[in-house]
Amino acid sequence: MARIINQVAVFGLGKVGELVALLLADAGFKVVGLDAAPRPVLTADGVELEVRPLDVADDASLRESLRGVDAVVSCLPYHLNVTVAEAAHDAGVHYFDLTEDVATTQRVLELSRTRPPAGRAQSTFAPQCGLAPGLIGIVGASLAEGFDEIRSIELKVGALPQNPTGLLGYAFNWSAEGVVNEYLNDCEVLRSGHRQMVPAMTEKERVFIGGIELEAALTSGGLGTMCETYEGRVNRLDYKTLRYPGHFRQMHFLFDELNLRDQRELIGGLLVDAKPPVNDDIVYLHAAVEGVKAAAPFRENYVRGYLPIEIGGRIWRAISWTTAASAVAVVELVADGRLAGSGFVKQEDIALSDLLDTRAGRLFDDHSTITQSERALT
Template sequence: MNSQYTIIIAGAGGIARAAGLMLAELSGVVPNLFILNRSLENAQKMAHWLQKGSSRGIQVECFELPEDEIPVRVREALESADILLDCLPGSQAPGMAQLAKDFNLHYANLTEYVSETETIKNLAADTGTGFLLQTGLAPGYIDVLGNHLFQTFCKRFNVEKADSIALKVGALTRHAVAPYYYGFTWSPVGVATEYLKDAVVIRDYKERTLPSLSERNRIIIDGKTYEEDLTSGGAADLPQSLSHKVRKLDYKTLRFPGHYAWVDEQLTLIGHSLHIVDELQQKMEDVIPHIEEDQIILYASVEGKDDKGARRKLEVSKKILPQKIGNHRLRTIQTTTAAPLLQSAMLLLESSAKGVILQSEIETADFLNGHFIKPIYGEIVLEL
């Protein structure tokens, strides 16, 4: 970012902290930063953490977001800002989007929640600012990468369609032990939700909905074996935008072998329940530890036939580890989620974008090699 913007971060958790620190350390011009959170104390703790962690210095102001009427001080902050970066839980996304619309702010969020995304698409259809949705790791980066591979495939092999697009991401620990072969590196409710909400896919060139955890396979990535299965949300809007162009498309979450079998056992014990997400989350949290040392494994591929009938495949894989930003060492899930959010913010602030912008509508090459993306994900060398 080469101009000084005023940026509101909604939330004060791990991703919000990473976004704030990366803005301070990686921006061309350090922005003014407002932290908006239900707990003023947590916002102030985040501000102290940012100021301690930044090597460049950053101006941070904290604001408490009330449940009902907006105080004058918060209103003045909203009126003076340029963009709202929503790092709150996905269930609160429509409320934050409405706030951005009411105060004529650009808006970007991270949530994989499908119904909340549809709500925001409707309310933001007529806005004079840009609303870039689902712009984290998955959904987010992985979808832009998959779309880039598809565009490259079509141009390189002189075709307009492909047989398959595969998108896979695993937020994993470095080690895994029986019986669950997993450790929490991000939100437990997010894990339980993606395991139980339906997955949107493409089958036979048509958008379809399938149950999560219903198409399990093994895959070897860079010589290591993982399990993969359908989960919800990670495909963003690609099933809509690429139907009729791709025979098969899906997003699958990567896990160490044995984890999904353990999840199946827990779901069998729970049985039919109106609160199955909460109950699975509780069963997982009862025994699975939270682990700081994490890694991200991602894989994307496009396969099909070229204009002469020969079968071709393009694929990209990455292994990303924790990284020091400023004076703090950030977990991989923090940097890989925050980087696409900040690249999206840069896109909105430095363009004339208006209305809803979905992952399929992002110019892929510029985004994937963008200012905030490259330090975290590295460069993508495939060219259109």
């Protein structure tokens, strides 16, 4: 069957966007990159992808850039995504992004339910295609499918340095702006089957993965639309971020004792300066579902660790390739008709087996350093 997506525009060629463009090209798509400061993007076989300059704030140029394009993947800072999504809606172009921002996703949902201009097709809107929300929700929902009754879904992700230093034990390989928002915005969870908003960086717990001790605390945005999907069906659902022990205590000191909660931009700059990116990172995924199977209590864990890998002759950080591969896999599924070709796509509606069966998704099976998938009675 012919693909419904052939040409894809990638907005933002930063830490993740450049690799998204490479993986899309590797999966057989024609790709054009758009960035405020464009630079050559080479595929694995040395072919240079088309890259154009674009100021997203220039509405006319933005809309012109979508001419002849079937889909867009926005790898821009979250506050720029709505502009791109609105342009994609008006052009009848399929839309994908990596955002964890709740307000941005709500606007994308509204667009998916709004009739496009006359003569334009109803497109697919699939936001939140990164790690969290994104892959971790796909894992959790796929685990939950095998239960007769679900008591809890616990989802955790950590993007960490392999060799931490200092009291924070962290490195800002991801957007500092996004991390600060996750730490300060309230978190949507399910408690007793109902949606609630609770403070971030609370409900801390110890977690061990591969013999490494970590701590986890609630952070915002990681569940995407899952609370709405599972309300009334699951007693407890939450998302927590994994860090090395003591990290959240230091963040509480910074935000609360120094009264800096209202100075997010300042905090972001200070943190990146203090803990700049590193190349030796690791990404942990930890999903657990508890409930009833075959009339007996049951807990199923899915635990994975991912290190930097080589793609196209370059070494890519774990956070970059895991995020990019997840997003590109979803594009492949829509393009090949394995997901809806119009309307809003929830990450929890994507089967993990389907995602891992794509060209980009196979990277997760090929490069996991921890392959624990426990099935044990509790």
